Each structure stands twice: as C-alpha cells, then as structure tokens.
Amino acid sequence: MTKTINILLAGLMLGGCATTKPEMTSTTYSEAARMHVAVEYCVRIGWISPDIGASGKRAIENTISQYCIIPMITNDLTARVEKFMLR
Secondary structure (H helix, E strand, O other), X not given: OHHHHHHHHHHHHHHHHHOOOOEOOHHHHHHXXXXXXXXXXXXXXXXXXXXXXXXXXXXXXHHHOXXXXXXXXXXXXXXXXXXXXXX
C-alpha cells in the first residue's frame, strides 16, 4: 500500500513539472513592450484615465503570465520602446 502511494505521489509530482508554459517569442516580447508603453503614453497625455490604464496594464500582464518569460528581457525591451516612443 505504501509503495502504491509513493508511486502515485511521484507520478503527480512529475506530471505537475511536465506542464510548463510555452516560451515567449521575441515578437511577443516586443508586442507586450509596445502595448505597455502605449498604455502609459495614453494615460500621460490624457487620452485615457489612470484607472483604464491600470486595467490595460493588468490585461497585458495576464497575457504575459501565460508564457514562460525572462523578466530582464521584458524590462529591457519596455525601456527601449519607451525611450523611442516617448521622445
């Protein structure tokens, strides 16, 4: 009985590890960065309210959370896009 329980637990643990998120592509990184900066820009110039902007950022984060991401790349791309768009 104990042996069966141990085998089931091991199977559950391995099954949980095997269900990873897909890796985010460079195109998706760029799109997420552009969307984030666009929301920030629209709030800054008054086209949308800060509340709507916050909702937009949450939606972007929810989309990003579906992928396996490297935060350093996301932050770097966002900074570059922001520098370009908000001159």
